[in-house]
Amino acid sequence: MDDRLTSADNGEIPLEQPLSILCVDDEDNILKSLSRLFRREPFRVLTANSGEEGLEILQSTENIGLILSDQRMPGMDGTTFLQSATLLAPNTPRLILTGYTDVHAAIEAINQGRACRFLTKPWDDGEVRQAVRDELRRYLMVQENIRLSALVTRQNKELAGHNIRLEEQVSHQTVQIRRQYDETLLLNRRLKSNYDAIILAFSDLMELRHHQIRSHSRSVSACAQRIARLVGAPKELSEQIRVAALLHDIGKIGISDLLLAMNPEEMTPGELREYQLHSVRGQTSVDSLEELREVGVLIRHHHEAYDGSGYPDGLADGKIPLGSRIIALANHITTTVSRFRGVDANDLTIRETLTRMGTLLDPELAGFVERAVRETFEGASRATGLAQAELAPQDLSPGMILSRDILSGSRVLILQEGTNLTTSEVITLQRTARNDPFHSRVGVLIPRTIPIGADFILH
Numbered sequence: 001m002d003d004r005l006t007s008a009d010n011g012e013i014p015l016e017q018p019l020s021i022l023c024v025d026d027e028d029n030i031l032k033s034l035s036r037l038f039r040r041e042p043f044r045v046l047t048a049n050s051g052e053e054g055l056e057i058l059q060s061t062e063n064i065g066l067i068l069s070d071q072r073m074p075g076m077d078g079t080t081f082l083q084s085a086t087l088l089a090p091n092t093p094r095l096i097l098t099g100y101t102d103v104h105a106a107i108e109a110i111n112q113g114r115a116c117r118f119l120t121k122p123w124d125d126g127e128v129r130q131a132v133r134d135e136l137r138r139y140l141m142v143q144e145n146i147r148l149s150a151l152v153t154r155q156n157k158e159l160a161g162h163n164i165r166l167e168e169q170v171s172h173q174t175v176q177i178r179r180q181y182d183e184t185l186l187l188n189r190r191l192k193s194n195y196d197a198i199i200l201a202f203s204d205l206m207e208l209r210h211h212q213i214r215s216h217s218r219s220v221s222a223c224a225q226r227i228a229r230l231v232g233a234p235k236e237l238s239e240q241i242r243v244a245a246l247l248h249d250i251g252k253i254g255i256s257d258l259l260l261a262m263n264p265e266e267m268t269p270g271e272l273r274e275y276q277l278h279s280v281r282g283q284t285s286v287d288s289l290e291e292l293r294e295v296g297v298l299i300r301h302h303h304e305a306y307d308g309s310g311y312p313d314g315l316a317d318g319k320i321p322l323g324s325r326i327i328a329l330a331n332h333i334t335t336t337v338s339r340f341r342g343v344d345a346n347d348l349t350i351r352e353t354l355t356r357m358g359t360l361l362d363p364e365l366a367g368f369v370e371r372a373v374r375e376t377f378e379g380a381s382r383a384t385g386l387a388q389a390e391l392a393p394q395d396l397s398p399g400m401i402l403s404r405d406i407l408s409g410s411r412v413l414i415l416q417e418g419t420n421l422t423t424s425e426v427i428t429l430q431r432t433a434r435n436d437p438f439h440s441r442v443g444v445l446i447p448r449t450i451p452i453g454a455d456f457i458l459h
């Protein structure tokens with residue numbers, strides 16, 4: 001047997017404090033024999049001549065790993081001593097030494113003194129040493145279990161604390177991320193709004209330069225968006241078409257006033273070449289902006305003809321980008337409507353446009369012409385009946401249709417007759433009324449679905 005105290009499963013058990021055993025016997029020679037027996041063991045041997053002295057030692061000494069007590073002692077007997085020792089050291093194993101014939105005393109010590117085993121006098125050294133080692137091992141394992149349980153309990157508490165702090169951190173970070181997301185969303189909306197405002201400002205700038213085209217670009221854009229929706233164009237392409245239609249003639253800014261005022265049919269070949277460059281100049285002017293690069297391609301090809309007779313590259317049929325074919329159709333419709341002007345302008349425009357299918361325009365778009373014309377230039381609600389009214393700018397609502405052109409106080413065209421007002425156009429009109437006041441009321445046609453005070457209705 002190894003001299004050290006070891007566990008069969010876990011190897012040597014570490015002794016954090018000096019380990020002792022307590023031997024109690026009223027005979028000095030027995031205590032001396034026991035001390036000698038355990039001389040080489042890795043624990044101290046404490047001795048007491050009586051149960052009372054044994055209890056005093058138990059009270060004043062830590063880490064007593066085993067009690068070995070005689071049964072027959074004057075005064076306090078072994079059973080009584082072990083009973084009291086149970087209160088002071090409940091986890092310490094208790095062994096009783098008794099004579100061969102004293103079976104009754106041994107049973108009493110086990111039952112009442114809660115001794116874990118009894119050894120007989122005279123004893124066998126090897127048996128006693130082995131019994132003490134076994135019980136000390138058990139004691140140390142119990143102590144280790146107590147220590148580990150306390151450690152697990154403490155670590156569980158620390159873990160619970162960490163979890164609470166972690167949850168608080170996650171919750172705090174979630175709130176921060178949510179706030180940052182909302183701020184980003186707001187910034188994106190502002191950026192988009194600024195982007196739209198800049199595109200419209202460019203478009204308006206071009207139209208200030210060329211009064212004849214009035215609010216042509218906005219009408220082309222509205223018509224092109226309707227065609228794109230009818231065709232089922234993807235969202236990204238629809239947005240490119242909207243912007244390209246607004247800016248399609250931006251290249252005309254570089255053309256001289258004289259040339260700009262001329263009809264292309266009256267131009268000399270040189271003047272016509274110069275005029276036709278506006279689609280390439282339009283692309284060049286936006287090409288440096290990565291966001292508008294695809295838009296620039298659509299602008300370049302907005303004068304290509306389906307049969308290949310257009311400019312600047314003479315592309316034909318499917319080689320012309322779909323967005324450019326749609327803008328070409330919307331451009332043609334808008335120009336034709338304003339050329340005809342009058343009650344049957346829309347019908348005449350539809351008829352005239354359909355004759356251009358396969359030559360100037362893409363025949364696959366023919367099926368969308370009538371709806372594009374009527375929805376852009378009549379207003380979708382005409383079929384439900386419209387009331388005519390004269391309103392102050394602050395009383396305008398989206399969905400109303402302008403019954404005449406709106407000019408600012410300095411005579412700049414703001415919106416064209418027939419425009420079906422959107423929210424942003426209502427805001428633009430109201431802002432213009434403040435910045436460059438026009439003195440008359442705004443003439444509108446109002447769908448019956450929009451509520452308005454009866455005083456404003458003309459008929």
Ligand SMILES: [Fe+2]
Nearest residue numbers: 248249302303
């Ligand atoms: Fe053009």
